[in-house]
Amino acid sequence: MKRAGSMSVRKKVNNVLVHILLSVLGLIWVLPIFFAVLTSLRAEGGSSKSYIWPKGFTLDNYKNVLSGQGSLNFPRWFMNTLIVAVVSCLLSAFFVLCVSYVMSRLRFKMRKKFLNIALILGMFPGFMAMIAIYYIVKGLGFLEAGPMKLVALVIVYSGGAGLGFYIAKGFFDTIPRTIDEAAYIDGATKWDVFRKITVPLSKPIIVYTLLTAFMGPWVDYIFAKVILGNDRNYYTVAIGLWTMLEKEFIEYYYTQFFAGCIIISIPIAALFLFTQRFYVESVSGAVKG
Numbered sequence: 001m002k003r004a005g006s007m008s009v010r011k012k013v014n015n016v017l018v019h020i021l022l023s024v025l026g027l028i029w030v031l032p033i034f035f036a037v038l039t040s041l042r043a044e045g046g047s048s049k050s051y052i053w054p055k056g057f058t059l060d061n062y063k064n065v066l067s068g069q070g071s072l073n074f075p076r077w078f079m080n081t082l083i084v085a086v087v088s089c090l091l092s093a094f095f096v097l098c099v100s101y102v103m104s105r106l107r108f109k110m111r112k113k114f115l116n117i118a119l120i121l122g123m124f125p126g127f128m129a130m131i132a133i134y135y136i137v138k139g140l141g142f143l144e145a146g147p148m149k150l151v152a153l154v155i156v157y158s159g160g161a162g163l164g165f166y167i168a169k170g171f172f173d174t175i176p177r178t179i180d181e182a183a184y185i186d187g188a189t190k191w192d193v194f195r196k197i198t199v200p201l202s203k204p205i206i207v208y209t210l211l212t213a214f215m216g217p218w219v220d221y222i223f224a225k226v227i228l229g230n231d232r233n234y235y236t237v238a239i240g241l242w243t244m245l246e247k248e249f250i251e252y253y254y255t256q257f258f259a260g261c262i263i264i265s266i267p268i269a270a271l272f273l274f275t276q277r278f279y280v281e282s283v284s285g286a287v288k289g
Contacts, residue, residue: 040258047254061259072253074260076233077240080150081264084236085217087154092161092213097206100168101194105180118163126160127222134226143227146234152227153236157216171205172198207275215268237264 035052043056068075103115133156137143142152175198183193199206217224221238228234235243241260244253 036258036261039255040262042255045252045255047250061255062263065256065259065263071232072240072244072249073233074237074240074256077235077237078264080234081217081236081238084150084153084157085214088157088217089210089214091154091158092216093206093209095158095162096165096168096209096213097199097202098194099162100165101172101198103165104169104172105177105190105198118165121163122166130223130226133223137227143229146231149228149231149234153217153224156223156227157213157220161213168202168205168209171202175201211271211275214271218264218268 038052038054040061041057041059042054042061043058044054065074103111137152137156142148142155179197179201180193183197188196217236219238220236221242224236225239228236228239232240232243237260241257241264243249244257244260
């Protein structure tokens with residue numbers, strides 16, 4: 001009885017310690033977000049302050065950043081990023097789903113070697129090919145005009161998406177092949193099976209693919225900066241917000257920078273919360289596959 005009682009007390013203590021640890025980690029995670037929200041509402045301008053809690057609160061930072069006045073046009077950057085993200089998202093999802101379906105369902109010569117090559121290539125960071133891609137895009141004439149630079153971003157973001165098929169392939173592996181065979185017996189083609197059977201059964205992985213493909217252009221800075229150069233009218237939000245922190249702009253745009261950060265985080269957070277259930281289902285299905 002004493003041993004059982006001591007084990008029960010020890011278990012309660014461990015639970016309390018775990019909850020305390022998780023609370024501390026949660027606080028550490030929330031602090032930067034809390035700081036960003038406070039700074040975006042700060043009425044005092046400038047970047048260097050000896051205090052965190054603002055002396056005054058205002059929504060002018062949001063109004064100013066959304067108005068697009070001055071040399072830094074945040075609404076235009078937002079629309080540039082939204083267009084690139086939506087188009088890249090749709091193309092990338094189509095490429096990834098097609099490649100993953102083929103690798104999961106079809107058997108052909110060099111299939112295993114292709115899987116190994118794709119796995120090895122995925123281990124290398126993308127920026128290793130950045131300079132080569134830049135000269136290829138430049139040679140094709142995509143860097144001569146501003147709108148074409150955005151087209152170049154879409155082509156590059158979506159063009160290499162097919163190599164990221166492993167998670168989607170794992171999900172497709174969980175769908176019984178007997179369903180496909182029954183459809184083939186009824187006279188369906190491979191495209192019919194993919195479009196009418198596999199896709200309706202694969203909503204979780206489709207949502208996951210769309211979500212990850214959409215987030216890429218929002219957070220990418222390095223490659224977008226290489227392609228877009230110094231043409232501010234065609235910046236994406238990542239480059240534009242960083243520009244606000246440059247020496248010549250930081251004192252005026254510092255609080256607006258945080259307002260812009262909060263604004264661009266809202267669509268992504270809402271999209272993730274809306275698709276969270278599908279996101280978890282897709283990852284768990286890929287693990288089982």
